[in-house]
Amino acid sequence: MARPVESSTSLQRTYRYLRISIAATVVAIFVSVAVAAASVGWLTSVSDYFYTPARNVFVGSLIAVSLALFALSGRGLERALLDAAALFAPLIAVVPTTLAPGTIPGVGLPCQYRCFPPEFEPDAENGVITYVIVGGVAVLVALALVALQQSSFRSVAFSLGLAVAVLAAVGLTWLFARDAFLQQGHFVATVAFFALFAAVAVLNAFPRGDAAPPPQAIRAWYIAIAALLALVLVVYVALGVLGIVTRSGVPVVLLVEAAALCLFCAFWVVQCIEKWNEGDPGIR
Structure with a gap:
């Protein structure tokens, strides 16, 4: 007789x-990048x-990642790291990267190498002001929950302190x-976001x-993801410091960023496999 399949809980x-x-x-x-590349290359x-x-x-997508x-x-150090990553994801979204002249048709740039397009400054201003105000409201809500004893200050102290520091620094x-x-701004937020995820992968291993502890195979995946993310970040920072975006016509920064995104995706796939039947990651 076939064994009945256990139904999953809502949590x-x-x-x-x-x-x-x-x-x-x-x-x-x-x-979306592939679709856009069909028209802009x-x-x-x-x-x-x-x-x-x-x-x-x-x-x-980046705003959705932040909320998720x-x-x-969860709790503990992993909570602090993921909360920190959630702070930087919206900055990557609302603070665009710099551009080289001629990269995007119709976007004028007052520089010879790379700079921020002046016509997009109002967009960035709207995003940054919204980020600071909404972030400040979130901090106040968290403090209210502590005051109402819905959460302990000790459990959220690091996240709140970091949030205040980041919001103050941005403002x-x-x-x-x-x-x-x-x-x-975009470069710093990107480096911080992926560096935090390298640390999260190590913590999960x-x-x-x-x-x-996770099974050996899962641990090996976490270690590999952390090591590769660290390597990708070193290359990314080096390319940024040296001002290299292409090499022999190859968009090396595009490939490095794509690699970082693939590793980020791989981390969550491994998380799904390891914790598929886990109801609450805070309950151990």
């Missing part, structure tokens, strides 16, 4: 769908496609060093406290 399905959705955002970004980076019809999917990360943050830099912010 299990919620976590499953969130992890699957995060992985799916990478697929959405790649599809292959640009020097994935981020350049912000200035193409792929913009809506690119921005929407907050929902999945002050926008007010007093706007040119530097527009020139480097070697969990702390009384958390059960």
Whole structure:
């Protein structure tokens, strides 16, 4: 007689769908870039496609990732890392990358190498101001929940402190060093986001406290993802410092960013496999 299939709980399905959705955002970004490339060609980076019809999917996917990360943050150090990553994802979306002259037809640039298109500054201003205000409201809501004893201050102290620091840094830099912010903001947020995920992968490979260690095969995947992400970030930062976006006609930054996105997607696929039947990652 066939064994009846156990039905999943609502909480299990919620976590499953969130992890699957995060992985799916990478697929959405790649599809939108490929569709845009059919008309504008292959640009020097994935981020350049912000200035193409792929913009809506690119921005929407990153905002969705941020919300899902907050929902999945769990507890302890992993919560702190995922909350931090959730802070940087919207910045990647609302602060566009710099461009080289001639990259996008019709987008004028007052520079010879790479700079921020002045015509997009109002868009960035709207996004940054919204980010700071909404982030500030989120901090106040979190403090209200602590005051109502719906959560402990100890469990959210690091996330709240980091949120205040990031929001203050973004707001002050926008007010007093706007040119530097527009020139480097996207790059810094991108590096921080993927560096945090390299740390999250290491933490999942070697969990702390009384958390059960993952199976050996899963651990090997986490270690590989963390190591490759670290390597990709080193290359990405080196290319940024040296000002290299193409090499012998090959868009190396585009390939590096695509590799980082693939590793990010792979992390969530592994998470889905490991934690498919886990109802609440905070219950151990």
